[in-house]
Amino acid sequence: MKAQLAIFASGNGSNAQAIIDACKQGIINADVAIIITDNPNAFIIKRAVKENIECKIFKPKVFTDKLSYEKEILKLLTALNIEWIVLAGYMRLIGTVLLTAYPKKILNIHPSLLPKYKGLNAIKQAIDNNDNELGVTIHYVDEGVDTGEIIEQEKITIEDLNLPIEEIEAMVHSVEHKLYVTTLQKLIN
Numbered sequence: 001m002k003a004q005l006a007i008f009a010s011g012n013g014s015n016a017q018a019i020i021d022a023c024k025q026g027i028i029n030a031d032v033a034i035i036i037t038d039n040p041n042a043f044i045i046k047r048a049v050k051e052n053i054e055c056k057i058f059k060p061k062v063f064t065d066k067l068s069y070e071k072e073i074l075k076l077l078t079a080l081n082i083e084w085i086v087l088a089g090y091m092r093l094i095g096t097v098l099l100t101a102y103p104k105k106i107l108n109i110h111p112s113l114l115p116k117y118k119g120l121n122a123i124k125q126a127i128d129n130n131d132n133e134l135g136v137t138i139h140y141v142d143e144g145v146d147t148g149e150i151i152e153q154e155k156i157t158i159e160d161l162n163l164p165i166e167e168i169e170a171m172v173h174s175v176e177h178k179l180y181v182t183t184l185q186k187l188i189n
């Protein structure tokens with residue numbers, strides 16, 4: 001039986017794409033059953049259409065609070081027998097409804113060697129700090145911002161911090177895509 005995954009994403013979705021590809025190739029023994037986004041303009045929606053994966057837009061503003069927002073998402077996840085929630089550039093904190101329903105089953109990826117540089121613009125935070133030890137962390141999600149238990153990390157040493165930030169980001173992203181796939185493989189297969 002293949003595990004059923006839900007990917008939550010708010011933007012480009014390059015990590016989501018790497019995971020979709022790995023599922024299709026049987027590298028991860030799972031199906032991406034649904035993509036959930038909070039952003040009607042996210043590029044991930046186009047990827048979902050191309051991949052023929054169901055994609056639902058949940059606009060938080062439509063709901064009275066986070067509780068009702070997540071309850072609505074949970075209904076859908078339950079109906080689809082989702083076992084794992086994979087955050088891939090999802091720009092919101094997960095609340096108690098989903099954390100309670102999915103203990104140790106919600107993962108996130110962050111472009112730093114946590115606990116260094118939590119939150120937004122982690123790569124830029126490292127560069128601004130003149131720190132050439134970048135990295136990628138995969139962790140379980142808790143109620144905090146990038147604070148959950150760490151599962152895997154990979155260090156990326158940047159020789160020249162004066163490179164254009166886009167180049168540095170591209171190096172980090174390519175490590176992200178591989179590390180997310182191998183971590184999911186270990187957890188699920």
Ligand code: GRF
Pocket residue numbers: 009011012013014015016088089090109110111176
């Ligand atoms: C990644 O850098 C990830 O670590 C962070 O958000 C970014 C998402 O990129 N949480 P993408 O949408 O997967 O391309």
